[in-house]
Structures are given as structure tokens and as C-alpha cells.
Amino acid sequence: MKNIGIIGLGLIGGSLGLELREKGFRTFGVSQREKTRDRALERGIVDEISEGYSLLNQCDLIFICTPIEAIISTVQDLIPYLKPETIITDVGSVKGKIVPKLSELWSNFIGGHPMAGTTQSGVDSGFIGLFDNAPYVLTPTEQTPQKAIDLMTEIIKLLNSRLYFCSPEEHDQAVAWISHLPVMISGSLIQSCLKEKNLKVLELAKNLASSGFKDTSRVGGGNPELGLMMAKYNSQELLRSLLEYRENLDQIIEDINNENWTNLEQKLKQNQQARPNFL
Secondary structure, three states: OOEEEEEOOOHHHHHHHHHHHHOOOEEEEEOOOHHHHHHHHHHOOOOEEEOOHHHHHHOOEEEEOOOHHHHHHHHHHHHHHOOOOOEEEEOOOOOOOOHHHHHHHOOOEEOEEEOOOOOOOOOOOOOOOOOOOOEEEEOOOOOOOHHHHHHHHHHHHHOOOEEEEOOHHHHHHHHHHHHHHHHHHHHHHHHHHHOOOOHHHHHHHHHHOOHHHHHHHOHHHOOHHHHHHHHHHOHHHHHHHHHHHHHHHHHHHHHHHOOOHHHHHHHHHHHHHHHHHHO
């Protein structure tokens, strides 16, 4: 039985703890907040938890589930407490600025990204089943030990996730399109609605909002910190996708302005045909 460490007991970390304990692993957590430590034990997320990192010296694998900006510094602080064979992985949604640095700091590091989530956060947000049939990306480099790849492959299969391998650069390019860009577009939708100057119309829009608005605004109304970190740490690829999106939006505006309904219909048909390939 492997001992699993988890730093960051929010949605992803909490769900990992619940899932892995159910699969028979012993889980160890770290949190600076006493309320979080108490609640994590109460919910059964971890077997043991402490304020400091020394508890994790018995772990075979440690998940870093902190916000993106804290991943590198967390590993730096953690390293003095680890046994040399311990494997470290992260769950950050950006890999290009994380993987090279952590691979230098710790030879047994492998980058990871479970593509699962909700709008909830905090120690009460995790639940069993979050990772079912969700993509889970690993971004090993040429220096990544095979034992790290093998252990993470085993864990991901136990989580019932769909495993994918790619380079850190390919990961960031892909998630810019299907994760980071949608957050910015969805947020822009909400911002645009709020600019309606007729308060009666704005109130009516809020009352009439249904599944269409709910679906398209969900990720834009999520964790602001996460959205900011996406933009900050994957800015180059996000800007590339945003510029392409703006170009396509300008074409739609031009079609409507020129009453070019044939062009617009063709675009909408292409969208209808292409969407299932992304789902």
C-alpha cells in the first residue's frame, strides 16, 4: 500500500484524498489552517494531517494541489523533508512554466493535470467521482524516471480517468483553446451583459436567463484566482487563441452587418458538425 501526500485540500486535492483512501491508500495532508485540518479529518479526506511538511517524509507520492503561483515555492519548501525516492506531481493547468523548473529541483517530478472541476472550492468541495471519465494529462520529459510514469499511470487508471501524454508545450497550447480561452470568453459574456444601460432590460435578462446562459457563463463565473493564473502563466498561448477568436467574431459581425446569411449559415453548420469531436 502506497502512502499519498496531498498539499492543497480544495476541490482537486480533497477529491483525490477521498478517492484514494477509498482505493486503500493512506493519505497525508498539510494545511496551515486549523479549521481545514479538522474538516479534512472529519470528512475522511486524509488519515493524518499536520501544519508542517515533516509528516510527508513517509510518502511515496505527493500531489501539489496549490494555486499555480504557489507550486514552485511549495516544492522548494517541501524538498528538505523528503526521502530521495519520493515522487512529486502537480495538478496545475499550466505546464510550460512549471515542469522545467520542478524537474530541475526534484528528479522524481512528473507534471500532471486532471481536466476536471466545478465552480466550488475549499475543503468541503471535494467529492468521489470528480475524475470519472475525465481526461488526465501527464507531461513527462526525457529526464522523467519511468517509475514516476508507471506509478502515476496506475493512480490515474484507479481514478477512472482517461490518460493522455504530451509535452508541456503541447499541453499549454491545447488547454489554451479548450480551457483558458473559454474562461475569458465566458467572462466577457457576463461583462457584456452587465453593460446594458437600461436597468429594466437588464433585470428582465437576469430573470429570463436559462440553460443557454447557464452553460455559456459557467466557467466565466468560476474562481477568479484560477482565471488570473491561467492568463498570467499561459499568456502567450492564451493571447494567440484570443486573437484567433476575435478574428472569427469579427467575421460573424461582418456577415450580420452585410446580411450575408449564406456565410453565417455555413459557419453555424460547420460548428454543429465539429462540436461532437470536442466532447
